[in-house]
Structures are given as C-alpha cells and as structure tokens.
Amino acid sequence: MSEYIMEVNDLKTHFHTKQGIVKAVDGVNLRIKPGEILAVVGESGCGKSVTSQSIMRIVGQKKSEQLSGEVFYHGEDLLQKTEAEMRKIRGKHISMVFQDPMTSLNPAYNVGTQIAEMPQIHENKPKKAAWQRAVEMLKKVGIPSPDKRASQYPHQYSGGMRQRGVIAMSLSCDPDLIIADEPTTALDVTIQAQVLDLLRRLRDETGTAIMLVTHDLGVVAELCDRVAVMYAGKIVEEGTSEDIFDRPKHPYTQGLLHSVPRPGHAERLQPIEGQPPSLHDLPEGCRFADRCPFVMEQCRNEQPDLLTTETPGHTVACWLEKEGVEDDNRRTRPRQQPEETF
C-alpha cells in the first residue's frame, strides 16, 4: 500500500468538439496523502475543475468526452471502474463541494433531505436515522438550531450557510477525500474566511484529506499543506506551501506570486503578460513559452517533464531546472524582456 490515498498519473481529459479536440486536462499528475490539504492552483480555464470532475468521473460519461491515464484510489484505478462501482465511491469515499452554493443545492428539497440522502444511499440507513445524521452534520458545520434548519429549503439559507450545508453533505458519509472546487469563490470575503476555517477544523477533527481547487493564492497560503500549480491542462510545479511561496521555481508560479499584493511590500504588481494558449491548439513545447520571460530555444520544441529540485518532494516542469540555472540568478533577472525574446 502506498502512502498516498490518491495517485493521479498522466490524467488526460479531451473533449471532442466540432472545432477540434480540446485538451482541457493533458497529463496531470497528483498525489494526495491521508489527511492532507492539497491545493490545485491556476487561472480560470486551466483545467482545474475538469481535473476534479474527471477524478470523480462526472466528466467522461459522454462519447465526446475522453478520459485516459490512471486515478489510483487506495490502489484501485477509478478509471477502470464500472459506473455502478463508481457510484458507490462517489459521496461515500470521495465527495465534492462545488463552487456556487446558490446553485449546487436542489431548490425542490429541504436541506435535511438532501443531506440525509447520502447515508440512505450508501449505508442503507432508515429515513429517521438518516435525518438524525443530517441534523448532526449541520450542527457539526456550525449551523445554529440545526433541527429547525434541516427542514428548511435552500432559498431560506444565506450563501455562507448554503456552503456549510454543502460541506455537511459532503462529510455525511465520512469520506477519505473531499474535492472542493473553488468552495469560497462565490462567497463574501468575511464568509470565505469562515468557510476556510471550517474546512481546516473538519480536516483536523475527521482526518479527511481535502483537494482544494482554487485560483486564490491567499486561500492556498492560509490553508494548504501542499500546492500543485496548474497551467493549460498540466501541472507545472508541485511542492509544500513553503516551497511554492518561498522558493517558486517555475516562471509561471513566480508570475502568479508577483501578480498578487503582499502586505508590507510596496512594489508594483507585475501581471503576467499575454494570454494562456488556446486548448484547441496547444504549442508543441512548453505551454508557458510564449509568456515566459526566460524562454529558451529548447522550450519551444520540447515539453519539460516534472523534475525534482534540490528540495525533495518539490517538482517543477521547466527546462531551466535541468539547465541548473541558479535560483538567485533567475530572481535578479528582469521580469520582462524587450522584444528580442519574442
């Protein structure tokens, strides 16, 4: 048995459309240890959400959606499982929290019923016991007077409470792993902090691992043990929070960190120039090459694999790492080169 509860190897999700193949996820590798919070970070459209939905096999049901690679969960490849076997895993062993709590609860049923559905399906609990569980779960996520709230409908909940409700639902069968797809993006800033606190507390109490998909670096720094940075369908850098925030190796990661304000630092924010490549028509070489200030000839021709850096467990997919260009050296180089690089 490996030390990971989940190992994703070379996961690819390709959508066949009239305009051609969209490679939304194109060779993603991820590892999650029990009880760990792993962040998957990247800008909009880089394939974070598709990755999480591919792991759950919510994507990949239609003919036009093609999944390949391996998703090992406790040593078993989820991509080889039948739909019926997957159904037993979804919700019970791996559950999900979606981005927008306003739309991820069914408006036609009260919240208690929706939570109780999980133990009813997965544990064959009788209705009453399942309802009792729902009330317990609501209490656990900090909803006041949970027995009254359980019989209320989603429209009677505020946004933050709905997300708590969704989290209660995802926890109700005591899963090993929760995939939270931008759980705070749709919430007010004050509520965001509460929900993040809640996630951390629940992880500490239950030992559930969390895969947190987000574009918010602040969230990552606050909450996560390890971080995987995703760009145009690939993981470009992975390491502990310290690795990523203190010793970022990939130019994209560096760019991301430069483009968010840091308290106590007066320097100007430096946005990453340009746009990510179209997923229809990906470049042959490194996908970040067109936007990279350190681009080399090799970058345009060949895709770099994930390479281990001097810190164990910190990997980066960049030719600079192979070249052995010194970290400090890179930092001192100007962020943006004049025209000659392009």
Place this chain on the structure above:
Amino acid sequence: MIAYIIKRLLISIPVLFGISVLVFFMVRLVPGDTVTAMLGNSYTPEQAEALRAKYGLDEPLITQYALWLKNVVQGDFGYSQFTNTPVLEAILARLPITIELATLSVLIAIIIAIPLGTIAAIRRNSKFDYGASLFGMLGISIPNFWLGTLMILFLSLYAGLFPSGGFVGLAESVWGNLQSMILPAIALGTAVAAVAMRMTRSSMLEVTNQDYIKMARAKGVSNSRLIIKHALKNALVPVVTVLGIQTGYLLGGSVVVEQIFGLPGVGQLALQAITNRDYALLQGTILFIGSAFVIINLIVDIVYGFLNPQIRY
C-alpha cells in the same frame, strides 16, 4: 398553504364577475335574439313584442343584467327559454361527461408527454429525440376535428374497434364508457401532449445542466433517481403552467369534439344554446366553463406550491 388557497379563491371572485359581464353583453351582440329564433320566419311584430315582454327582454340591458346576476348569486341560473327546463339542471346533467372527457384528455397528455419529453432530453439528438420532435410537430399542427374524423374512419368504421359515436354512461358499463370516451379523449389530448412534451424536453435539458444535478451525481445518486427525483421535480414547473393553459383550450376544443363524437356534454349544450339564441342557457354554460378555467388555474397554482417551495413560503 390554506391561507394561500383562500387568498386565491378571493381573487377569483372579481375574475368571475368580469366573465359574467362579458358573457351577458357579448351574447346580446349576436344578431337576432331568443324571440326571433323561436318564432322562425313568419311572425308579426306584435307577437315578438308580447314574447319579449313575457321573458323580460324589453327591459333595459342593465336591468336585465342586474336581475340575472342577482339570481345567479343565489344559485338560480334561470330557465332555458327553449326547453323550459332549469339551466342549472341541464348543465349539471351534462357536466360529468365534459369533465370526464377533459380529465381523460389531460391524463393521456401527461402519460405521453412527460416520459417522452424526459427520454428525448436525456437522449438528446438521438433517433428517439427526433421521433419525439416529429410527434411534437404533428401533434401541434393536426387539428383535433380532423384527427377525430380520421380515427372514426379508421378505428371505428374500418377496424370496428370502437363505437363511432354516442355515449355510454359510467353507471351502465365501465368498459363501454371507456370505449366511447377514448377516441374523443385522444383527439383532444394529442395537441396538449405535443405542447407539454416539448416543454418537458426543453425544461429537462435546462435542469440537467444545473449544478445541483452534478452535485447529486457526485453524491453517488443512481441515474434513475437522479432523473426522477432530482431533475424532474424541478423541470415540471413550466410543464404544469403549459398543462394549465392547454386544459383551458381543451374546454373550448371539447365543443367541436363532442359534436363529432356525439357526446352530450356541456360543449354540445353551448352550441345548441348559441344556435337557439337561448340566452339564459348560453350564459349559464359559459359561466360554468369560465369557472372551470378559474378552478384549473387554482389547481395549477397549488401544484406549483408543491413543486417549488419558494412559492409555498
């Protein structure tokens, strides 16, 4: 919920009052009146005057209306000037037939529309979906009287499966009653089924793209439960609206279909009343049909409350 129903009932009072005004005055806009219809072609003006005075038709319209309304509120719909029987009695005798016809038609429509629309949405762009679309198009464009006539021709006259017309009471024979009702119900219900099917399909397509359906899938819910429990309940809201409106049209359509199949229902009664300019009878039947429309709308609103908790609270 009860307070809501009472509120809705109170709102329907002015609606019914409006219907009564419209009915009363529109009936009188039609050229000719009861008296000319009764007397036929040869009569003297004196005879006509005498009859008008007898029925109170020489009074000013407003007085006539006030008198009629006063009686109606007390439950007295007057006498048919042609048959001299009480209007209420004539309507109540025929009402069950029309109610049965309408109910059967709506049932047939629901049984066809909801499964067909749901499957068409799930298997979007499949052969089944195209077949359903074809049914939807034909169902809407084929008029009920033509469909009725064709069914009489093929199923009754050629195949001899059903009687070509006439009515068998439910008390006489349940099977006979069903046989006499099924063709007219299909003739009336097909268009409703087609419209409701299209609405179910598009509404299902919209709902199945919602996040809560993805969420339900992520919970490990089976496909059948996903569709029936999570999607359909939400998708039915607009379908119920369409069914309500269509049932109103269906009452109008029953006038023609009852005529074709020789069913002695309220529709047929209304048609007789129009040809005879039988004011009291016509006013009575139309007021009944109007009330039925109001009641159907009330039912639709109650079903809404059941489907969508936001309306209930």
